[in-house]
Amino acid sequence: MFNKFLLVFIEEVTNYLDLGYPVDVIYLDFQKHLTKSSHHRLLLKLEAHGIGGSVLRWIESWLCGRKQRVMLGGQVSDWSEVLSGVPQGSLLGPILFVLPYILVILMSNSEVLIWQVTT
Numbered sequence: 001m002f003n004k005f006l007l008v009f010i011e012e013v014t015n016y017l018d019l020g021y022p023v024d025v026i027y028l029d030f031q032k033h034l035t036k037s038s039h040h041r042l043l044l045k046l047e048a049h050g051i052g053g054s055v056l057r058w059i060e061s062w063l064c065g066r067k068q069r070v071m072l073g074g075q076v077s078d079w080s081e082v083l084s085g086v087p088q089g090s091l092l093g094p095i096l097f098v099l100p101y102i103l104v105i106l107m108s109n110s111e112v113l114i115w116q117v118t119t
Contacts, residue, residue: 012111013025036084036085037084037085037097038083038084039060039064039083039084040083042063042096042100043056045100046096046100048100049103051099059096062092063086063096065081066081066082066087067079067081067082068080068082
């Protein structure tokens with residue numbers, strides 16, 4: 001599948017360059033973004049894109065206020081507040097972290113190709 005997308009991508013870029021149009025390419029790796037982005041920054045981004053009111057408060061209550069601790073060899077650490085990332089295995093988490101990028105793409109007047117590479 002990736003090879004097919006790569007051929008389509010190269011064809012599109014070549015066509016635009018042949019016509020004299022500029023081409024910009026952005027590569028994003030969301031793996032670290034999903035685990036390291038702060039809740040506060042995400043909420044600010046969502047609010048900047050028009051998500052507010054009870055929906056934003058619901059998202060904030062889902063993200064914030066979580067705590068975690070580590071247990072190793074019978075020893076347990078103190079509880080620590082989780083300030084970044086999303087709950088593992090959640091469906092909403094990845095959507096929330098890519099939503100601001102999707103909104104920017106939708107507001108642009110450009111042709112956009114998006115694909116996912118899994119390893």
